[in-house]
Amino acid sequence: MEKTRVLLAAPQRLVREAIGRAIDHEEGLSLVGATDDSLEAFRLAREARPDVVVFDLDSNRIDWPHFVRELSLSCRGVRFLALSSDGSPERISALCEAGIHGCICLSSGFSELVKGLQRVGEGELYFDQEISSELPEVLSKVNEGAILLRGLTAREREVVYLLSQGFSNRQIAREMVLSEKTVKNHISHILRKLELKDRTQVAILAWKTGLALNGPS
Known part of the structure; x- marks a missing residue:
């Protein structure tokens, strides 16, 4: 390990x-x-x-x-x-x-x-x-949302950013060179960590906190 x-x-x-x-x-x-x-x-x-x-x-x-x-x-x-x-x-x-x-x-x-x-x-x-x-x-x-987003991994923040730009799971998979199953797993982890119900709420949070404008880094 x-x-x-x-x-x-x-x-x-x-x-x-x-x-x-x-x-x-x-x-x-x-x-x-x-x-x-x-x-x-x-x-x-x-x-x-x-x-x-x-x-x-x-x-x-x-x-x-x-x-x-x-x-x-x-x-x-x-x-x-x-x-x-x-x-x-x-x-x-x-x-x-x-x-x-x-x-x-x-x-x-x-x-x-x-x-x-x-x-x-x-x-x-x-x-x-x-x-x-x-x-x-x-x-x-x-900003509670900004604190929660810092609890995500770099890969998860990248997924959040792409979600906020309107990417589908297939488009995210292509952009990040991942399988769609891996993308779905990332989204499940993101929803759990952020205590949100769906990808729309994730996208809204990304815009509220500035991640959608400034990028995932």
């Missing part, structure tokens, strides 16, 4: 080393770098191409929403998991708008972090129980 490649950004050396060692000893995870500096994190991300960047939200030394937006542009496909001590809805909503894919409270324990890394690495969104209790307030502050 291919391991999820993890880059860790945390200012406290003890936190960085403890989490880093634990990740490196966990089956299915591989630590590709650890740093306390945002510029170094950019360099490491470009070189190591991690699947997930984990960062400590409680550091005031770094503008994390800016960090997430800029690194997303530099390293297409990278996903972000934040660690936080308080789960503040205001801070998490700003990060959701920037493009994170999950958040875990530091009080949750390492097993919760592993679960979050696995889920985010597989292309899903993941917020632990403590954060989830605040999600209704968080989602009221951001």
Whole structure:
């Protein structure tokens, strides 16, 4: 099984080393770098191409929403998991708008972090129980549809984009060089993840969130 490649950004050396060692000893995870500096994190991300960047939200030394937006542009496909001590809805909503894919409270324990890394690495969104209790307030502050779309894989977002352009399953299959059965499977997964009933609702969401105009990347 291919391991999820993890880059860790945390200012406290003890936190960085403890989490880093634990990740490196966990089956299915591989630590590709650890740093306390945002510029170094950019360099490491470009070189190591991690699947997930984990960062400590409680550091005031770094503008994390800016960090997430800029690194997303530099390293297409990278996903972000934040660690936080308080789960503040205001801070998490700003990060959701920037493009994170999950958040875990530091009080949750390492097993919760592993679960979050696995889920985010597989292309899903993941917020632990403590954060989830605040999600209704968080989602009221951001575009909920945009957050849900970030939980799709790159292939699924491409299918959503083509659906929004009026493509049939056969046309999508031809465009993406897939079988129609595979396209149907993608659409089933998309409907389940987005909690929608049909492809028309998916297309409407794509136009509301801008994906239909800006493309799937």
